[in-house]
Amino acid sequence: MSTMTDMRSRFVETVDDLIEEDPRTAVVLADISADQLEETASRHPDRVVNVGIREALMVSVAGGLALTGMRPIAHSYAPFLVERSFEQIKLDLGHQDAKAVLVSVGASYDWTEGGRTHQAPGDVALLDTLPGWAVHVPGHPDEVGPLLRHAVGAERSAYVRLSNRTNATAHPAATEGAIEVVREGGAALVLAVGPMLDPVLAATEGLDVTVGYVATVRPLDLDAIRTLARSGDVVLVEPYLAGTSARLVEEALNDRPHRTLSLGVGRVELRRYGTPEEHDPLHGLDPAGIRRSVTNFLTARPAS
Template sequence: MPGLMRKRFVDVTAELIDAHPRLAVLTADLTAKAFDGVRARHPDRVVNVGIREQLLISMAGGLALAGVRPIAHSFAPFLVERPFEQIKLDLNHQGVGAVLVSAGGSYDIANSGRSHQSPGDVALLATLPDWTIQVPGHTDEAEAQLRAAAVTDDLVYLRLSNRSNTRAYVGAEEGFTTLRTGKRGVVLVVGPLADNVLAATDGLDVTVLYATRIRPFDNRTLRAAASGQDDLAIVLVEPYLAGTSVAEVTTALRGLRHRVLGLGVGREELRHYGSTRQHDIAHGLDAAGLRRSIANFLEE
């Protein structure tokens, strides 16, 4: 069954297709049947290309060149990693925009094996210029980001997850949101790991910032949060490859002496299927594992 974010994506996209004649949605079999209703109303703007992800992106680029605003959807490894050359050439190089909406996160569907896991998608896409990369932690945040992306001509990557925080944070789509204040360091958490980080930092004298938009990076808010710290220790907690945004932190804090710990999905492949929670524990991204890593870093 699709996660709540993916269901909301389908519902909102169908509404947007009805309301905006410039919009089109492209699928590569994944979630295609969920669009049957809107496809019946707009068969020219709801297209399933089959299991042809390179074609998915190339068609998005061609539609964008013709003035259409394409929304392309698949699992993250099939939407970003497999057709990366087409993203580079048919979108970036052509100077056109699109909305790429992925599902599955890093290992939300761990029982499907390594082929369906993509912890490196954000790091890979961030090598290209001009992308807005959004990692919502709640269905309401995902909807707000999708609605905003649909009416622009920008390059937007919306990374959906099967998991969700218990609440949405208003305004988080525009920059980092302060969830907690403290003096011994700053913990920046991205998207659906916010609940785990809040539990992990309970009782610790740290500032917790929350991000659903990780590119462009909110240098101003991070620098402001760092300015009042007794110990400029920065912990970055990302639900994809560990260290993906460490260079962004360094840029934001240029000229300030600081130390950074990047937590996330480890580089070593886990050769077991397991559940999402078991993968969290293995990568130290459950509340207990995060608590150990953060507390130990603050004591160094």
């Protein structure tokens, strides 16, 4: 990986700019990243609110701010922000029609040493139980600012999922919600979400597949999937719970013969530490595991 600013730092920089630019923007914290926003808080103490280690309160405060006409951003680790605070997301945001932007760090298992309390592979699937949410999964720090600005400006509730895992290069088209064709082929569409692009490119080297990249998964561009999945075979590679977006692929292709292979974080809890890179092969998300799954999928294609 080349040296570059990480996603959380880009988030902090963008939040600082947004608060300077728009008096409606506020950020609500639960200690996480509060030290990085101290200077911003000193200039705008009324719009940088740290409630301490009270994540449910954080979301409730964001909901209250939204009801006054503010555009709040709530930020913490993914399991604390989405799973621990889900009742407040459902009621204080969704039920009250209050719009906020949730921005997480930690992804599925970025901090493996933190154990299960800091892992959230089911976060996007959980938000999928609520209507109307946008979900952005940047794959590079340079994608964070544009995606966050889009989320704040869209006047809807949105989830921006940051990660320590990044692709080597940014893909600006992904910040517009498009599926970018990175490699063309005929046997299948392999759709890589966010930081899964580089592992997918390594895994599919030499295979006759189209590789598409997407950083906005809600809404997912179903028309692009219909256009790109010419063979009817789709491999979906997501950095969270396997199969999270499979229903949308089915919706896109429900009027034609098709097959879908869903790759992502498995449902079996890995009760061990190690590094994220050591967890990848256990979920089949390293390049060798992805290639094995894709090859087996293509080989098992029914005879026409």
